[in-house]
Amino acid sequence: MKHRFDLNLYRFLTSLSRHSSQSKVCHELKISRATFNRHLSECRDCFGNELFVVNKGVYTPTLFTKQLIEYIQSPLEVLEHTQQASYGFDHADKSLEFFFYVVNPLSRLVTIPLVEGLQVANSNSKISFVDWSLDGVEFPKPDTLSVGIAGYPNDFNDQLLERKVGSLGLYVYVSKQSSLAKAEHIELSNLVEEKNVRVSMGAFDSSAYYERVRKSAGIALKQGLTVASLGGAMDCVAKAGYVFVCFDVGAEVSSDVVKVPLLLNGEQLKYDVGIHYHRVNYQHPVMNKIEQLIRQAMKSM
Template sequence: MAKDLFYSLDLNLLRTFLVLSQELNMRKASQRLFVSQPAISQALQKLRNHFGDELFVKVPKGLTATPFAEQLATSITPLLDGLASELNKSDLFDPKEINYPIKIAVSPIVLTCLSGSLFHRIKEQAPNCTLELIGWNHATMEDIQRDQVLIGIGYEQDAMLNVYEQKVAVLTGKIIVRKDHPIKTNPVSPQDMVGYEIASIITPGWNDNFSVAAEIMKRAGFEAKIGFRSEFALAAVSVAQHTDMYIPHSNLFPIEQFPALKMLDVIVNDSYMDTPLFCYYHSKYRRNPLVTWIAEQIAAVLNEQTSR
């Protein structure tokens, strides 16, 4: 009779297998599972004996998965995520009971405008939690996959396995310039911006190698030049305050905090420029009350900031 691979397996080992398949590193896996590296090695040996496969092979920078391990991870991840979601569901969710860190990654163009308001709103309802706001970077989507970041907030990204996107706002494009900038018209069109350089805010993984504003100018038939680029929104603000450069931004920008600047409407082809903003989180949390609550707080703060 063939061996029953399910009922003869300690299911705790599957957690180790999944984390190893995600991290491909014994040390990182041990840190995530809060066990020693020898314990990880012992669990891996049991898994190898159980499945009759090496599963993970050492390489210079860690581990690489065998074809069998890759296929197994792909097959069982949705099943275990669904089980985790069901076990973590609670009809009695109360934000006041949150007494652990919540890590949220925020794109640079949003971080400066959202961080304080979001912190105050969440702390009002969950006073015992620790809110960790970090900048969006190239690894954020993978960190969401690995449960190292709970939620990310940013513009639309390429789809990734097990990462769910939820639209939380639609931002309207604006241009930020200094108060005494030579441009006096409002709204402005691409033609009005000819001759002025762009101070571009970089969102890693989204516009690393291009400027959306420059692309819009080129499509309209006008030359565009990027004079400054930075992942730090306040650096672009400082440049705009002291030059004729302009910052492509949105109605999320807290213009009232910068009296030396003014915000201009943008019209392209007789229309305002609208861009959706998304929350990203692991698909296993789609019905999780904590994640649902956080997404609601983010959407509420965004609505307050953009409708002021």
């Protein structure tokens, strides 16, 4: 008996057991009569058994063959449905843990859409949203899928892939008491002398992304105050006379704060958003799912 066995021969055995006819098997498997005879010979040689009794062109499986078919039928069906099953790899795997490394201001925007979208098929999915970290994305833990969400584009190494998922219009948040509160829009140059507060982006603060943005705008704002959260920034705007540049932050805005579109040379400034992840996750169905969820969240703003 041979120890190695072509898996295609299992399909041949089940087909012949089901049809008991050479012509029907050749038609179903799209093989020639010569290939049929070769397959049957290989199967008999492998198992050291006649397998089928042939009488007037009818192939009747032996008791051994019937037992063999019962044993291989179920795993063979699983293999044949592999392509269809792969469509469920998007988020139903209970062993897969998600880590999203998000810059602070974007966290509110993407958290609920990702949680709801990824838990549709598996309510037990383990999902973590943490401060942005290049190491976390570049060196993912075993059995985890790590995705970074931040400004776009960036200068990452060739082990990371990056895709733009949307753009958000930028606004200036000012106190109702400020003279800027009555403006229909504000040019970036008008903020140079204002007290600007910013929200920390964690490790992303050291990214070359911001220097590239400053150079493209040609204007550098004086940001002497950095806070840890959107809520902290809004307090500084409402109570301490600071201005804050950000995209639409929704419920974080108090009644004492006004949102005014921020322009550069007459056009509203945009904040481009991208996702980045390790090449090992390239083309995994779940990455398409995540990208789709974030794109939808961007469009809803």
